[in-house]
Amino acid sequence: MKHELSQLGWDESLASAYRRFDRSDASPGRVLRADRGVCTVLDESGVTRASLSGSVLLGAARDPAQLPCTGDWVVLRHWPDRRITAEHVLPRRTCLIRRTSDKDSTGQVLAANMDTVAVVEPIHPEPDDARIERLLALAWESGAQPLLVLTKADTTSDPEAIREQIMELAPGVPVVTVSARLSLGVEQIRPYAGRGRTLALLGRSGAGKSTLVNALAGTPVMPVQQIRDADGKGRHTTTYRNLVLIPDGGAILDTPGIRGVGLLDTAEGLARAFADITERAARCRFDDCRHETEPGCAVVAAVADGSLPPRRLASWRKLRHEIEVESARQSARLAGAAGHRRRRS
Ligand SMILES: Nc1nc2c(ncn2[C@@H]2O[C@H](COP(=O)(O)OP(=O)(O)OP(=O)(O)O)[C@@H](O)[C@H]2O)c(=O)[nH]1
């Protein structure tokens, strides 16, 4: 079976990044699923399983973010004994990183090279404003274009009214309502997973992500694939893939890992997710205004004159606090590591 990688977003710039690794026993492919030490990769000749090369493992030992993850473009090497290894990860354009509270972890890359990150939130039970705001900040932080999808629109009599309220939480982000059950609105999402494009879904368990994937992909999501095993014998499996190909379209990335809520650790995503506050902050008297009790604060003034909902400022403060705590913890960790090295030398 011949696969067209361009359907998955392979383009001139990826081809030029690949060129320096190109050789007769190499091929480019996209990671459909990454497991410990092995990844499932689609290349032009189909789906294969590749183990990680020594240099990939070495790089990952220094920085876990270098491990291949779902959505990565990798360089495969086909060995004479039919082994296949993933030798390099091509530079990522966008990525979602999970910061864990784990002491030594610098963050794990959960998904890469998505064009759009959709925050998926059900209309019923009532959408959780704080979760939407946090996930949108993570979506902005990834570098991809955010989208907000309100699911289960059939469970309420006036989804449009809810959409309008929620739009306030998502400045600059398209907000769509869908009902997979009634097949309403699903077509608005299709272009985001059109040819060459990758859409990632971010949302809590039960938000309706799988239902949406099935609605877009039709069933079966992917035909049973021939897996070329390490021993070279073909074998049929239907392993669950995290990157799902859309017939006549691109791909949807729905990995269990990115479903949960991660920690924010940079101010960049926050600033973009709260563009309504960022814009006003530019007019505060002090550059480093915290929008608390400073004189000449344009943000507090906007709350006072009713043009900014007070809960937006409250959510912004809460998330900023989280980022400050996290970055203080990271600097303490770095300082600790440096001290440790000094003692050893
Ligand atoms: N009424 C209604 N129910 C829906 C709709 N979409 C999904 N559901 C239901 O919501 C429940 C959760 O949907 P899933 O698609 O499994 O949610 P998920 O986000 O994939 O959840 P996890 O797999 O746990 O992450 C299921 O019982 C679905 O049938 C919808 O449009 N309308």
Ligand SMILES: [Zn+2]
């Ligand atoms: Zn201010």
